[in-house]
Amino acid sequence: MPHASNTVACLGPDSPHAFDNVPLLPRNGSLDAICPVCQGHGQWNAEIDLVSFRCIRTICERCLGAGWIETGSDPIEVNDIEMTPDGHPQWTTRRL
Ligand SMILES: [Zn+2]
Numbered sequence: 001m002p003h004a005s006n007t008v009a010c011l012g013p014d015s016p017h018a019f020d021n022v023p024l025l026p027r028n029g030s031l032d033a034i035c036p037v038c039q040g041h042g043q044w045n046a047e048i049d050l051v052s053f054r055c056i057r058t059i060c061e062r063c064l065g066a067g068w069i070e071t072g073s074d075p076i077e078v079n080d081i082e083m084t085p086d087g088h089p090q091w092t093t094r095r096l
Contacts, residue, residue, distance in 0.1 A: 006050040013037055013060070018044040021053050025067030029079060029093075033071045035063035042067035 010018040022041045034040040038060035048055035059065045082092045 004051045007047060008050060009047050010045050013039065013041075013044045015044075017048050017050065020045060020048055020050075021055065022057070027068050028066060031063075031066060031068035031070050033069050035060060035067055035069050037062040038067060040067040 008015075008017055010016075012018065019039070019041055022044060024040045025042045035042070038044055041060070042063060042065040043057045043059050045055045046058040060067070063069045080092055081089045084090055
């Protein structure tokens with residue numbers, strides 16, 4: 001039996017199988033929009049075998065693999081811990 005494979009090349013994120021088996025990435029709190037290039041995946045298949053799903057992936061250059069981007073010139077928010085007036089720590093968001 002020959003090894004079954006059906007390898008397709010993807011020219012970019014618009015190719016039909018570019019996102020097969022590529023998980024969507026969770027949003028990073030400091031970023032605020034789905035990357036328009038990779039649609040939130042951060043990477044896509046440059047080549048994928050539709051039988052075994054072995055693949056070669058390309059990292060998105062627009063979001064550097066994060067899947068999410070910062071839009072405009074908004075300050076980046078980071079999570080931090082601060083003390084409430086009665087001395088209890090609580091999560092807060094700090095703007096850089
Ligand atoms: Zn991207």
